[in-house]
Amino acid sequence: MVDDAVRAPLPGAVLFACNFNRVRSPMAEALLKRALGDRIYVDSCGLRRDATDAGESVDPFVAAVMAEISCDVAAHNAKTFDDLEDDSFDLVVSLTPEAQHRAVELTRGRAAEIEYWQIFDPTLADGSREARMAAYREVRDALAVRIAERFGR
Template sequence: MPADASRPPLPGAVLFACNFNRVRSPMAEALMKRALGNRVYVDSCGLKREAGDAGHGADPFVRSVMAEISCDLESHAPKTFDDLEDASFDLVISLTPEAQHRAVEMTRGRSAEIEYWPTFDPTLTDGSREARMAAYREVRDSLAQRIAERFPR
C-alpha cells in the first residue's frame, strides 16, 4: 500500500521530555519505539534527577504497566537534558510545562519542532495499589493513542 501523500514525513529523531525521566517520558519513548521500531530515533530525558535517584531506573509502577503490554523498562536509566549525547532532535515533545520551557531553550536557534502534550502525573494518585495502577495505565494508554494519531504508520 503506498504511503499517504497527505501525511507529513516522520521526523528522524524525537525526544520526549518530562520532569524526572522516570514515569511519563520513558513510557512515551518505549511506546514510540514499539510503534515505529527503528524508523525514528527516539530518546527521553528529564529536567533533573530525583534526590537519591542514582540507578533507580523507571518508576516501579511504570515498569509494571509497561510489562503488561510487553515493553520492558527494567534497564531504563533516567537522564537529564544535560546527559544527552546529542541535542540534534527534529522534534521535542514536552509532557510537562517545566520541560516545555527547557525544550524551548534547548532548541533556540535550531530548526527543531516543539510540541507540548500535557500529560497527567500518575504519581499524584493516592489510594490502593490497583487505583494507582489504573492511573498509570490511563497515562500509558493516552500516550499510546497520541503517538498513534501523531505518527500514523
C-alpha cells in the same frame, strides 16, 4: 484515513521530556520505539534527577504497566537534558510545563518542532495499589493514543 503519500514525513529524531525521566517520558519513549524505532531515533530525558530515586531507572509502577503490554523498560536509564549525547532533535515533545521551557531553550536557533502534550502525572494518584496502577495505565494508554494520532503509523 490519510494516505501515506500525503502524510507529513516522520521526524528523524524525537525527544520526550518531563521532570525526572522516570514516569511519562520513558513510557512515551518505549511506546514510540516499539511502533517506529526501526525508522526514527527516539530518546527521553528529564530536567533533573529524582532526589528520592532509590537506584531504579524507572518508577516501579511504570515497569509494571508497561510489562502488561509486553513492553520492557528495564534497560531505561534516567537522564537529564545535560546527559544527552546529542541534542539535534527534529521534534521535542514536552510532557510537563517545566520541560516545555527547557525544550524551547534546547531548540533555540534550530529548525526543530516543539509540542506540549498535557499528560496527567500518575505519581499524584492516591489510594490503593490498584488505584495507583489504574492511574499509570491511564497515562500509558493516553500516551499510546497521542503517539498513534501524531505519528499515524
